[in-house]
Amino acid sequence: xxxxxxxxxxxxxxxxxxxxxxxxxxxxxxxxxxxxxLCIVGxxxxxxSVTALAIAGLLPPTAKISGSIKLHGKxxxxxxxxxxxxxxxxxIGFIFQDPSTxxxxxxxxxxxxxxxxxxxxxxxxxxxxxxxxxxxxxxxISGPAIRAEQYPHQFSGGMRxxxxxxxxxAGKPSIILADEPTTAxxxxxxxxxxxxxxxxxxxxxxxxILITHDLGVVAETAHRVAVMYGGRIVExxxxxxxxxHPHHPYTAALLQSIPRHDLGDRRLEPIPGHPVTPTSLPxxxxxxxxxARRQGxxxxxxxxxxxxxxxxxGTAACFFAGELPAERLxxxxxxxxxxAAEGAAVKPLLEVTDLKVHxxxxxxxxxxxxxxxxxxxxxxxxxxxxxxVSLVGESGCGKSTTARSIMGLQKVTEGTVRLDGQLLSxxxxxxxxxxxxxxxxxxxxxxxxxxxxxxxxxxxAEPLRIHKLYxxxxxxxxxxxxxxxxxLSRDMFGRFPxxxxxxxxxxxxxxxxxxxxxxxxxxxEPVAALDxxxxxxxxxxxxxxxxxxxxxxxxxxxxLSVVRHISDRVAVMYxxxxxxxxxxxxxxxxxxxxxxxxxxxxxxxxDPVRGRKRKRIVVKGEIPDPENPPPGCTFSPRCLxxxxxxxxxxxxxxxxxxxxxxxxxxxxxMELTAAPHAAQTELTP
Amino acid sequence: xxxxxxxxxxIAALMxxxxxxxxxxxxxxxxxxxxxADVLGFDPFKQDIIHALEGPSAKHWFGTDELGRDMxxxxxxxxxxxxxxxxxxxxxxxxxxxxxGLIAGFFGGWxxxxxxxxxxxxxxxxxxxxxMALIAxxxxxxxxxxxxxxxxxxxxxxxxxxxxxxxxxxxxYVTAVESFGGSSTYNMFNTVLPxxxxxxxxxxxxxxxxxxxxxxxxxxLGIGVPPPQPSWGEMLRAGKSFLxxxxxxxxxxxxxxxxxxxSFDTLGRGLQTVxxxxxxxxxxxxxxxxxx
Numbered sequence: 001x002x003x004x005x006x007x008x009x010x011x012x013x014x015x016x017x018x019x020x021x022x023x024x025x026x027x028x029x030x031x032x033x034x035x036x037x038l039c040i041v042g043x044x045x046x047x048x049s050v051t052a053l054a055i056a057g058l059l060p061p062t063a064k065i066s067g068s069i070k071l072h073g074k075x076x077x078x079x080x081x082x083x084x085x086x087x088x089x090x091x092i093g094f095i096f097q098d099p100s101t102x103x104x105x106x107x108x109x110x111x112x113x114x115x116x117x118x119x120x121x122x123x124x125x126x127x128x129x130x131x132x133x134x135x136x137x138x139x140x141i142s143g144p145a146i147r148a149e150q151y152p153h154q155f156s157g158g159m160r161x162x163x164x165x166x167x168x169x170a171g172k173p174s175i176i177l178a179d180e181p182t183t184a185x186x187x188x189x190x191x192x193x194x195x196x197x198x199x200x201x202x203x204x205x206x207x208x209i210l211i212t213h214d215l216g217v218v219a220e221t222a223h224r225v226a227v228m229y230g231g232r233i234v235e236x237x238x239x240x241x242x243x244x245h246p247h248h249p250y251t252a253a254l255l256q257s258i259p260r261h262d263l264g265d266r267r268l269e270p271i272p273g274h275p276v277t278p279t280s281l282p283x284x285x286x287x288x289x290x291x292a293r294r295q296g297x298x299x300x301x302x303x304x305x306x307x308x309x310x311x312x313x314g315t316a317a318c319f320f321a322g323e324l325p326a327e328r329l330x331x332x333x334x335x336x337x338x339x340a341a342e343g344a345a346v347k348p349l350l351e352v353t354d355l356k357v358h359x360x361x362x363x364x365x366x367x368x369x370x371x372x373x374x375x376x377x378x379x380x381x382x383x384x385x386x387x388x389v390s391l392v393g394e395s396g397c398g399k400s401t402t403a404r405s406i407m408g409l410q411k412v413t414e415g416t417v418r419l420d421g422q423l424l425s426x427x428x429x430x431x432x433x434x435x436x437x438x439x440x441x442x443x444x445x446x447x448x449x450x451x452x453x454x455x456x457x458x459x460x461a462e463p464l465r466i467h468k469l470y471x472x473x474x475x476x477x478x479x480x481x482x483x484x485x486x487x488l489s490r491d492m493f494g495r496f497p498x499x500x501x502x503x504x505x506x507x508x509x510x511x512x513x514x515x516x517x518x519x520x521x522x523x524x525e526p527v528a529a530l531d532x533x534x535x536x537x538x539x540x541x542x543x544x545x546x547x548x549x550x551x552x553x554x555x556x557x558x559x560l561s562v563v564r565h566i567s568d569r570v571a572v573m574y575x576x577x578x579x580x581x582x583x584x585x586x587x588x589x590x591x592x593x594x595x596x597x598x599x600x601x602x603x604x605x606x607d608p609v610r611g612r613k614r615k616r617i618v619v620k621g622e623i624p625d626p627e628n629p630p631p632g633c634t635f636s637p638r639c640l641x642x643x644x645x646x647x648x649x650x651x652x653x654x655x656x657x658x659x660x661x662x663x664x665x666x667x668x669x670m671e672l673t674a675a676p677h678a679a680q681t682e683l684t685p
Numbered sequence: 686x687x688x689x690x691x692x693x694x695x696i697a698a699l700m701x702x703x704x705x706x707x708x709x710x711x712x713x714x715x716x717x718x719x720x721x722a723d724v725l726g727f728d729p730f731k732q733d734i735i736h737a738l739e740g741p742s743a744k745h746w747f748g749t750d751e752l753g754r755d756m757x758x759x760x761x762x763x764x765x766x767x768x769x770x771x772x773x774x775x776x777x778x779x780x781x782x783x784x785x786g787l788i789a790g791f792f793g794g795w796x797x798x799x800x801x802x803x804x805x806x807x808x809x810x811x812x813x814x815x816x817m818a819l820i821a822x823x824x825x826x827x828x829x830x831x832x833x834x835x836x837x838x839x840x841x842x843x844x845x846x847x848x849x850x851x852x853x854x855x856x857x858y859v860t861a862v863e864s865f866g867g868s869s870t871y872n873m874f875n876t877v878l879p880x881x882x883x884x885x886x887x888x889x890x891x892x893x894x895x896x897x898x899x900x901x902x903x904x905x906l907g908i909g910v911p912p913p914q915p916s917w918g919e920m921l922r923a924g925k926s927f928l929x930x931x932x933x934x935x936x937x938x939x940x941x942x943x944x945x946x947x948s949f950d951t952l953g954r955g956l957q958t959v960x961x962x963x964x965x966x967x968x969x970x971x972x973x974x975x976x977x
Contacts, residue, residue: 407864433866441864449857453879463865509861516865 004031005207006055006175011067013050013059017279021064024050024278026231028067029307032175035205037198039218039239042228043275043531048211051228052177055209056094057084072174089120093168093206095178099160099185103152110136110148113167122171131170139166139196156622158189162196169200176201179211186394187558191602191618194221213532215258216561216604219243219611227251230276230286233307237314239608247316249293255606257536259565261588262605262614267543268565270536274501285318293320347421348382349520349552350406350439355379355415357398357405361627373627375401377576378415385519388546388553390563393573394599396623399556402573403522406554407441408432419520437467440513444525446505450497457483457493460512467516482511485548487541503534507541514545522554527562539566560603564588572596575626575634578653582660592656592667595635633664641666698959705955708948715945719765727758729915738931748933750923756934759915760941766916767945770831771896775889777835782842783878783885789843790850791873801847804840812837812899820908827910830903834896845888849881883960887953894949901942917942 011028014021025047032038042048053059055069057076069076071091079087088094096102104112110132117123123131129148136144139162152160161181168176181197182190198221201208210221218225222239227248235248246252256269273290276282282289288300299319307317356379358372376398383389391399404410406417408424417424424435440463443449450459457479464470464478474481480490486507497505506526513521523542527535539562545551557563563570564584571581572595580593591597598619605611621638624630633651636642645665653661700706718725733753740748747756789800816833823829853859854877862872903909904918912919917938924935 409860409864433868436864436866441861443857443861445857449861451858451876451880462862462867466862466865466867466871512861512865 003034005034005072006209007031007068007070008051008055009068009070011051011054011069012065013047013054014064015278016062022278023281024063024231025054028228028231028233030226030233030236032207032209034207035201036207037201037210037221037223038207038226039210039212039222039224040226040228040233041212041215041218043213043533045230045275045277046228047231047278048228049179052094052179052209052211056088056092056177058088058094086120089116090122090171091174093171093173093176095161095164095168095176095181097180097183099157099164100152102164103155103160105152107151108148109150109152109155109163112152113148113163113170116167117171120171135166135170136163138169138200139163141166157185158192158622161185161189161193165193165197165200169204169206172204173206176206176208177211178208180213181210182217183212183214186623187560188394188598188602188619189622190217191604191616192620194604195618197221214604215254215532215606219606219608220604222608227254230281231278232286232304232317233315234287234318235310235314235316236307237310237312237316241312241314243606243608245312247310247312247314247321248287248318249291249320250287253290253292254533257533258606259536259539259561260606261561261564261600261603262607262610268536268540270540271533272537274503274534275531293318293323346384348418349385349420350383350554351416351418352382352402352406353380353416353418355402355405355417356413357401357410358413371627374576374629375626376405379573379576379578380415381571381578381581383520383552383554385552386546386550387568388555388566390555390557390567390570391573391578392557392560392563392570392599394558394623396575396626397573398576399558399573400524403441403524403554403556407439407522408436409441437516438518439520439522440516440518442506442509442513442521442523442526445529446502446509447529449509450505452497455494455496456500456508459497459508460515463512463516469516473515473517479515482515485514485545486511487537501534502530503537506530506534506538510538510541510545514549517549518551520552520554522556524556525558526555528557528559535562542566560588560599572599575623575629577634577663579635579664580656580660580662581653582656582658582662586656586658586660590658590669592658592660592669593662593664594639594641594666596662598638695956695959699952699955702955702958704951705959708951708955711944711948712952715764715941716768718761719768722758722761722765727755727761729754729758729762730913731755731758738927738934740931740933747937748931750920750934751927756920756937759920760917760938763915763917763920763938764941764945766827766910766914767897767900767942770827770834770900770910771893773831774834774838774896774900775892777832778838778842778892779885779889781836782839783846785839786843786846786848787850787873787878787881790847791854791869791877797847800843804843807837808840810837812895813902816899816903817906817908820903825908825911827914830900830909833903834899837899838892838896841892842885842888845884846881849884850877853877853880883957886960887957890949890953890956894946894953897942897949898946 009029011025012023013025014023028051030038040048040051050059054065057079059065065077067077071087076087103109110129113132113135114123114128118125118128132148133144136147141147141159141162155163178197182193185193194217212218219239225237225239225242226233227235227250229250235242235246235251242251243255246255253271257271259268271290276286284301284303285305288294291300294300305317305319307315310316310321355376357376358374360372379402381389391402393399401410405412412425419435419439422435424432427435460482461470461479464473483490483492488504488507488511497508500508527538530538542553543566546553555563555566567584569581569583570587571578572593573579574595580587580591580596587596588600591600598617601614601616602618605614617640619638624634624637630637632647632649636646639646651663651665653663656662656667699709731754733749735753736749737751737753738749739745745755745757747760749756750759785800789797815837816830819833820829823832859872859876862876900909901918901921904916905922907922909918910916920938921935924938927934
């Protein structure tokens with residue numbers, strides 16, 4: 001039996017609140033052994049981050065901590081500030097979520113990497129620069145000697161997170177805490193960072209506690225998993241067991257509710273309601289109000305189930321843990337819109353031709369613009385009535401700018417946008433205002449897209465009032481109908497946005513977008529800011545609305561799983577251009593462009609067994625500077641099939657032989673990509 | 686109705702802090718006395734030469750001045766002068782400054798350039814100097830003082846509103862109104878302006894104190910409100926000649942002036958705290974979706 005490196009027993013954390021203190025962590029116990037990766041997974045408000053901060057002793061002084069946290073048998077709770085500082089410096093490495101704020105912007109990266117060790121006297125000052133270079137080499141940063149002399153702003157997001165990992169591991173800590181280490185990163189960079197993290201873990205054998213909300217990340221990295229809900233651990237087990245046989249209904253429901261890009265399409269089964277917050281814990285089992293397994297049984301409402309051993313070697317906090325869900329992931333395919341094929345007799349609802357949006361960069365005394373960021377550089381696509389077209393890509397690929405310029409929120413440099421045959425680009429302001437009635441925008445962040453000082457019914461009615469259609473459309477009654485349509489109730493009239501949860505706010509945003517009875521909704525990452533269990537609710541709502549109101553969607557997202565779930569056709573964007581577009585199933589099952597292939601293989605799959613079998617390409621490098629794109633095909637520097645022609649002339653979109661088109665000189669299935677050019681890329685079986 | 690509810694809640698929140706609460710009580714008393722001075726029978730003009738320059742007594746709580754006029758009555762009526770000047774000045778400053786800031790911040794570009802350069806020029810002139818120049822043109826009188834103080838308050842309003850609008854302009858809910866076809870004017874006045882109230886309100890309170898001080902300074906220099914109309918600054922000026930004979934003459938208006946300005950400032954700071962954390966006391970928003 002291995003010795004536990006860290007053991008947490010009955011940890012409780014409360015924060016001040018009125019009238020009583022708010023319990024954020026309620027009796028968490030777990031152990032972590034040497035060479036183990038433990039993932040703590042949960043939604044916001046589940047107490048997962050607070051648990052990590054408690055271990056590192058980084059909670060604010062207002063927090064009250066009780067229980068026991070033992071590192072190498074030594075109690076950390078009650079240790080003096082001086083003692084904790086010493087332990088943090090030597091024993092615990094902490095990796096924060098946002099690499100852009102973790103590093104001190106005025107300190108050279110090399111100095112920061114070794115700062116703590118020099119401070120704690122573990123490293124002579126003279127050896128620091130050499131050690132910094134060594135550390136950067138360990139986290140695979142190229143040109144470490146030069147990079148060590150640079151400042152954080154000269155690093156890209158992925159490199160910064162690498163540096164942070166290097167920093168966390170610099171002191172050879174006994175344990176590493178990583179709080180959502182890849183949430184702020186793009187999917188191809190996430191894959192690189194996760195791989196680096198697990199490689200360094202294997203090399204150092206230091207255990208890692210990884211906090212995340214992403215079940216895909218869990219499946220790819222964890223050895224053991226602890227699921228948190230309402231401040232407690234509700235289930236633990238090995239990663240394979242958790243995904244194959246979840247005992248707790250929350251874990252089971254969570255797995256049912258997430259869209260997956262590796263599976264044929266299916267209707268999501270959302271968890272009803274929204275996650276409990278520490279201030280609103282129900283009596284009894286905190287999951288009971290949302291639980292499908294409870295079926296009216298009283299016991300769940302009276303007392304909280306203890307965390308007990310389950311039949312497969314893990315633990316689960318459910319009175320009825322033995323009742324495994326009968327149904328596994330169902331594979332009922334969602335219909336693909338009939339008009340999906342291009343060239344159909346129907347006229348396109350939206351037609352974008354050669355759209356370009358350039359942002360000039362003004363330099364010098366005369367403010368002359370001699371170069372420009374080509375945010376969108378020649379995007380063309382058609383959207384037919386009743387279908388969903390998705391634009392997918394990593395940050396900075398121009399997908400949001402495309403959406404905004406279609407909506408008229410962004411000045412178009414070149415190209416045309418036609419809605420229903422009408423040319424929008426050179427319309428008068430008044431004409432444009434009228435035309436906009438037929439397309440509406442749903443924003444990513446429901447927290448900032450609703451006017452905080454207006455009651456919600458006025459927010460939903462605002463478009464009608466602006467177009468002076470309020471009474472014509474039926475006034476109050478119509479607003480109430482809209483509320484019902486999106487799953488809200490009339491009783492909520494008179495309340496303000498701040499009183500609602502994120503999911504509810506997004507429903508309000510959708511109701512507002514629907515109020516003018518538009519034909520087209522532009523959905524800009526509508527679920528990206530929401531909790532996993534809420535995403536499914538909103539996605540299902542969008543699907544239902546599309547059927548009911550025969551809407552067309554232009555869906556903007558970075559999440560490939562969500563896109564697969566909702567789309568009929570998908571266009572993949574890279575650096576301002578569409579590199580491949582195809583019908584959904586063709587794109588996911590027969591991707592032809594190397595970038596699409598790397599995106600798909602970088603996106604984590606919430607299934608550990610399947611995930612291990614998957615063939616993966618981990619592309620090197622990051623998205624180039626859009627101000628100074630590489631010549632020829634913009635993906636060529638990262639591409640494993642790139643040849644001289646790729647570096648010379650930009651490829652055009654050409655038919656792939658399936659339903660779509662791809663902008664690549666060497667399109668083809670992923671299997672054919674082996675060896676010769678693999679210098680740039682790693683193939684990991 | 687909703688406005689009233691908001692106001693009541695903010696006032697309730699203000700009363701939770703000791704300093705702002707005391708300031709609010711003091712100012713309420715001053716305002717009420719100033720409004721009802723005549724009803725309460727305070728006559729600032731009734732002379733009683735025999736009892737000139739007396740100290741505080743049961744009959745004259747604050748003593749009398751060199752003409753035997755009741756200082757209490759004069760201080761209360763002086764409050765009226767101060768408050769009217771402050772109110773008028775703040776109104777002028779806000780009515781001109783807020784739309785300027787709104788336009789500059791919302792549209793940016795050349796409008797912003799032109800407006801802000803004009804504001805910069807105005808900022809470069811010291812308020813009191815500008816007021817003196819204006820009084821020289823308009824002649825001595827309450828209106829002149831009021832206009833002068835008001836105009837010198839325009840730049841701060843414009844700048845504060847512009848800064849606020851610049852941050853709001855980027856918010857999704859402003860873009861949202863644009864996306865469903867709201868005009869710029871609609872957006873400016875129905876979305877951006879109502880969300881800019883907190884800093885404007887704070888500035889109104891802060892500028893009130895500045896205006897009162899400026900009015901008193903002008904009166905002290907002898908170019909404010911003409912006598913016999915009572916003014917705190919004027920009383921300070923007259924009272925300083927009798928500091929030996931009747932110290933209360935100068936001290937009382939001085940103390941009241943100081944307390945009033947202090948109260949306005951404290952209130953402004955309190956208001957800022959309250960308005961910046963609007964939902965501290967009411968229903969807590971759920972944290973779902975925010976970074977956990």
